[in-house]
Amino acid sequence: MGRLEGKVAIVTGSGRGIGKSIARLFIEEGAAVLINDLDEEAAQLTARELQAAGGKVSVVAGNPDGDVTNESSCLRIVEAAREDLGGLHILVNNAGTTLDRVIHKMDDRAWRFILDVNLKGTFLMTKAVYDYFKRQRYGKIVNMSSMAGLGSNIGQANYATSKSAVISFTKSVAIDLAPYNVCVNVLAPGIIDTRLTRAIPSEKWESVTQAIPMGLGRPEHVARVVLGLCSEDFDYVTGQLIVVSGGLII
């Protein structure tokens, strides 16, 4: 029997990368998964793959339906999970992106866009499940911070600000929801082989990846930790930051 048998999960940004890997692993462990992505084609592709493997999925994707920065879209995503998949137990706030510029060259659009997607999106999705999880007296929320949320990087003031805020957000919500048996934790992945990190300039890529003691991370590395947090093994763990970086941060 799978570790998430009978559970329903929303995984935002699950059209590709870490989110897709989480969705796949959740399906393998018996969960039904709502696939969400701003990129409709990527979301549908993920859904078809998982359905072909026997998974129960629903899709809310594209713009604006799949846009987590839009409050009514977030409410509809939650509604779709409950109606199409028969409940809701897990929310993984994985959707996120980068738009790198050094501070003095960063325009407001780049600043606000990243804060909206990475931070406000996490807030809005969390708010959308809040009452439901409270009344249910059960829920697992996993948020995605980043190594950059701990120490930043050159050119990532917007990203680092959003990702460090997600850590404080997680702790605050965890305090609030602990009496309701809802666990809220946050991951800080290191360098994982995804489209996002492949944006690192090629001349830097080798030195960056060679610095990782356990080698370049794969989406599955992160997905397995998310699975653990969402399983009953971690029912008594909340408000925690877990760094998944293959020894890059110790």
Add this chain to the structure above:
Amino acid sequence: MKTGSGRFSGKTVLIVNAAGSIGLAAARLFHAESANVVMNDTRGEAIVQLAELLGDRAWATNLDLLDAEAGPRLVNSVVDRFGSVDILVCNEGSSYGGNMEGITAEVWSQVMERNLTTVFHALQGVYGQFRSRGRGSVVMVSSLAARTGCAGMIDYASSMGGVLGLMKSVSREWSRWGVTCSAVCPGPIAEGDQGLNSDLRSQYAQTQVELASRNVTAEEVAKVILFLASEDGRPINGQAINVDYGLHIYSF
């Protein structure tokens, strides 16, 4: 006004979001240590009164830093008046919503704009000064709530966490040009307005303050800000310092 050791003689300090209790305390102490002090805030009265009280070397301005162009405009006007900007202090923000039920999408965005985007614009404003002079100090006021989380002020705690990411970003990008950037994370302030309504303040007090021996004062926090901005504080860079009489130990 009592005069200090003159540690900041010839330096100009720009304090943004200055009307909070820590901003006002920092303005007084920097001024007493011979600095030129510019206080910017759209929430007028307190900084205008303090500037009048301090007199010479103090100036209250009210540019709205939600506007990206206000950053450079503010810094240019300070340079016109005092010749330079040497230190930027970004004071604490406000909380509007409180718990999750109270935080609408609009409130969330307003808090992030007020507490984070204004700081971002202030940084863009001082960049040219700091870069061309090859020197500068930035001190940001975050909060212990950023590190411990705070259920009664989810919006505020999140924004203050963002301040820490922004602080480290400045440190990453500007250290090579001789600029240091650090932050203080005060515990609950004994006096003054943290933007909390009384319900939230008492909730925060009940859950956390009783564990510590006492509340920190705005002046005590300001003294640490002065240290970080001083010559002695230069080796401290990219760090967040808890100023809380040890309250953080109880929720590490």
